Amino acid sequence: MGVEDKMRIREKVWKHMEEQKVGRFPFPLKHRISNFKGAEQAAHRVTTLAEYREAMTVKVNPDAPQLPLRTQILVDGKTLLVPTPRLKAGFIQVKPEWVPHGEEKKAASLTHMKSYGKEIPLTDIPRIDLIIVGSVAVHQDGRRLGKGEGYDREYAILRELGNPEVAVVTTIHSVQLVDDKIPVDHYDLTVDWIATNEEMFPTETPYPKPTGIDWDQVTEAEKEEMPVLAEIWQLRRK
DSSP: OOHHHHHHHHHHHHHHHHHHTOBOSSSOOTTSOOOBTTHHHHHHHHTTSHHHHHOSEEEEOOSGGGHHHHHHHHHTTOEEEEEOGGGTTOEEEEOGGGSOTTOHHHHHSTTTHHHHSEEEOGGGOOOOOEEEEOOSEEETTSOEEOOSSSTTHHHHHHHHTTOOOOOEEEEOOGGGEEOSOOOOOTTOOOOSEEEOSSOEEEOOOOSOOOOSOOGGGOOHHHHHHSHHHHHHHHHHHO
């Protein structure tokens, strides 16, 4: 079980979403965290969690299906933290007081986020209280698959920077729940809660989350592709 098995599961889910016509713009659904009908309902379910209500800063992926949740975070007066594509510029922070009333959705969109927020250096990242991730496929025991481009490293990076272990939630369409035996590598991120268009439940996952970056697995090419890794490496050496 490995990379090929993960891609086979992804392809199956993308095809299933297309057949069931549960996807939404942007298209095609393949090779991305696919948007889905009912994303708003899934987002609302997350806001009922105690971990959400108590959170002051929430990190959310920048993909389309999580836009309703990013919007609600700002409406609820919480600080939003969003990673830039491939973490080339680290994270964008958007504080609720920077967003005029009624413009929360615009401020939470990838297109306009920088106009309302600002890129912050790794040393200025605040404590993150809750993490929201998008997924392509999820098993009810918390195993998940992203789109396969290494974004799971974000969690390891935050732990490396001293952020404590916090709850991880994913929002998906119910057809993205799978029974497949998703392979789990030590660097893979599992989720504690799954919110769908129909329900929300805890995974009680038995799989540990990364406690930091496995530097033995980081190549010099990856440090160039994801400069934040090189930056953390230098911070560690100091």
